[in-house]
Every structure is written in structure tokens, then in C-alpha cells.
Amino acid sequence: MKLGLEITPDLVAVMAAEIKAGEKAVSAAMREAGTDLKSAWRGQITQAGLGRRLSNSIRSQTYPRSGDSLKAAALVWSKAPQIIGAHDAGPLIRSKDGFWLAIPTPAAGRGLRGGRITPGEWERRRGLRLRFVYRRRGPSLLVADGRLNNRGQGVASRSKAGRGRSTVPIFLLVPQVKLRKRLNLERDADRVQAAVPGLIVANWVEAKL
Numbered sequence: 001m002k003l004g005l006e007i008t009p010d011l012v013a014v015m016a017a018e019i020k021a022g023e024k025a026v027s028a029a030m031r032e033a034g035t036d037l038k039s040a041w042r043g044q045i046t047q048a049g050l051g052r053r054l055s056n057s058i059r060s061q062t063y064p065r066s067g068d069s070l071k072a073a074a075l076v077w078s079k080a081p082q083i084i085g086a087h088d089a090g091p092l093i094r095s096k097d098g099f100w101l102a103i104p105t106p107a108a109g110r111g112l113r114g115g116r117i118t119p120g121e122w123e124r125r126r127g128l129r130l131r132f133v134y135r136r137r138g139p140s141l142l143v144a145d146g147r148l149n150n151r152g153q154g155v156a157s158r159s160k161a162g163r164g165r166s167t168v169p170i171f172l173l174v175p176q177v178k179l180r181k182r183l184n185l186e187r188d189a190d191r192v193q194a195a196v197p198g199l200i201v202a203n204w205v206e207a208k209l
Contacts, residue, residue: 023068025204032199033192034060034074040188041076048182050087054080076189090181100173102142107154108170119171128156130170142171 038060045055057079062072078084086093095101102119111117112125119130119142130142146168147157154168 019070020068021204023070023072025200025206026070027062027068027072028203029196029199030072030074031062032203033196034062034076036195037074037076037188037192040192041078041185044183044185044188045084045087048087050182054083057084084183084185086179088181088183088185090179092176092178094176100140100175101177102171102173103139103177104171105169106152107148107168109151109153122170126155128154132173140173141169142173143167143169 038058041058042055045058046052058076059079060074060076062074064072093101104117104122108117108122111121123130126144126146128144128146130144133141133143135141144154144167145157145165146154147165148168149155154170157165
């Protein structure tokens with residue numbers, strides 16, 4: 001007796017097609033997951049009032065950059081990790097030299113680059129010396145003997161006789177500041193990660209149809 005075995009269709013071809021479908025499914029799932037997480041993080045940042053520019057610092061990239069792979073992965077990151085990390089963690093901020101943190105009041109104005117101005121920069125630009133005022137209750141102050149201009153900023157007095165001159169609080173001095181936690185990036189990362197298996201299955205079935 002002679003027995004023969006024939007498999008139809010070709011088993012090798014079936015397995016090759018299955019692997020190809022798997023590669024496409026995993027890669028597509030990673031692209032979807034990366035895009036989803038990037039959009040979620042950008043939305044959080046915008047809703048927290050941190051600005052469109054910081055929101056756009058969130059980027060994503062799928063690997064491999066071209067082609068499909070069963071080992072495909074997605075990376076989502078920020079081009080401003082220190083700022084994003086601070087708002088995500090809500091850290092306690094202390095002065096580097098162990099003294100005071102200078103928090104500008106509205107009378108201080110803005111720095112040359114549009115950011116927070118420092119006491120040194122303020123003195124150089126205004127041509128006034130800041131004076132330390134200790135307060136037992138509440139934050140101590142750095143003040144200037146000048147006046148407020150039409151924009152509510154402290155400037156030098158124009159009067160030689162001292163008319164209109166006043167003591168203007170320019171900076172509040174505090175030993176430390178607790179930054180409010182405004183983001184929860186881990187929440188969205190966990191949600192997207194949990195959805196990955198379902199995305200792979202959905203894309204695998206679609207690739208075979």
C-alpha cells in the first residue's frame with residue numbers, strides 16, 4: 001500500500017502570508033498607538049493652558065521608519081522634556097544656592113526673551129537698585145524706589161524732587177515653591193498601551209481580508 005500526503009494550499013506560502021499579515025498588523029497598530037498618544041498628550045497640554053508651542057513639542061515616530069515588522073515600536077517624546085516633566089510631576093522647587101527664589105510681580109515686566117525676568121536683568125534694564133525688605137509674615141520682597149508707568153511696571157522716577165516716587169515691590173522672595181501638577185501623562189500612556197493588543201488583532205484581521 002502506498003500512501004501520499006498533499007497539502008493544499010502550500011503550507012509554506014500560507015505561513016509566509018500569515019507572517020506578512022502580522023508584520024503589517026503590528027506596524028499599523030504601533031502607528032495608531034503613537035498618533036493616539038501624541039494627540040492625547042498635546043490635548044492635555046493645551047487644556048492645561050500651557051500654550052500651543054509647548055503642545056507642539058510632543059512628537060512621535062514609529063520604528064522601523066520604513067517597511068513593516070513584527071517588532072515594530074512607537075516612541076512618543078517631548079522636545080522640552082524638563083518643562084513637560086515639571087508640570088507632570090508637580091515638583092518642589094528650591095533655589096540652587098539655598099537662599100531665595102525670586103518670583104517677579106506684574107511690576108517686574110517680562111524678560112528680553114519673553115520669559116521670566118531675573119533680579120539682575122531687571123536692575124540692568126531699569127538702571128535701579130533693588131532693595132531687600134524682610135517680612136516676618138508672608139514672603140520677603142525686593143523693592144525699587146521709583147514709580148509705576150502706564151503699563152504698571154516699575155521704572156525710575158522722572159521727578160528730581162521725588163514727587164510721585166514710591167516703593168514698588170518688584171520680586172517676591174520665597175524659600176521654595178510647590179509647582180502644581182497640571183498634567184497626567186501616565187494616564188494616557190497606560191490607556192494607549194492597554195489598547196495595543198486589540199489594535200494588532202483588528203489590523204491583522206483586516207490585513208487578511
